[in-house]
Amino acid sequence: MCRNGFEIRSTEGPTLARDHRRWETGDRPAGDAPGAGVDDERGEHLCLNGPSMEELRIPLKPPPGNPVVNCRVFSDDIQGRDCGDQASRWLSRYLDSGKTFRLVQFEPQMSPRRPAEQVALFPTSEKVAYPDIGAVMLLSEASVTELNTRLDRDVTVSQFRPNIVVSDCEAFQEDSWDQIQIGSVTLHRVMSCGRCIFTTVDPETGVKDPKQPLETLKSFRQCDPSEKHIHKTAPLFGQYYSVRRDGVLQVGDPVYKISH
Structure with a gap:
């Protein structure tokens, strides 16, 4: 952990392009969830908002003079550039x-991890x-x-992050899309997403439901017995993909299933 840090989870997803998986911070209490987004004018700042809180605006790229701190994610060591005292106080x-x-924030020159x-x-x-x-995790409406x-x-798609x-x-139907193309990007399906207790947290309010939708998912989305060593009792919902060809994809792009 980064001084008691965890990845930002179970909150409404910000539009951060490819950088949105490079931030890490602490867990939060139940209640109204903080909102996150990018400054619309220049796209140079991360903006965080919360109930009874002033808006936090910090640069998308922390100053290079900020210290690099050692973090721990799922027993793996990884680094991150500290985003400053203002963000810490907020x-x-x-x-x-x-x-x-x-x-x-994770930076390109830092050593990444292998998937857990x-x-x-x-x-x-x-x-x-x-x-x-x-x-990369894909889910259909x-x-x-x-x-x-x-x-x-009802729950919304944002509850599953x-x-x-699609x-x-x-x-x-996404369960069978072994290889797809969206825009100029080619993606290869790696595995189903085994769901955990984070799915019970409403991303708009931060309130955790005692059981749902996880309990219902467990009733009809269990893995094949041959995959029990991977998923155990976690229900499957959504698919993880690896990027085979980099490129640009946009909202509204068609999804093509690539046959072999």
């Missing part, structure tokens, strides 16, 4: 746990910074809609 005040929290636990399933070239498994037919209260959301397909 987060520590918001989290209100009596501890001091620091915000750090399921390392053998990813290409040897696959590296991550602060995510536990992989950097139809799968969330199907899940909602089984719940008393994908960074690629529309106009059938529920769970």
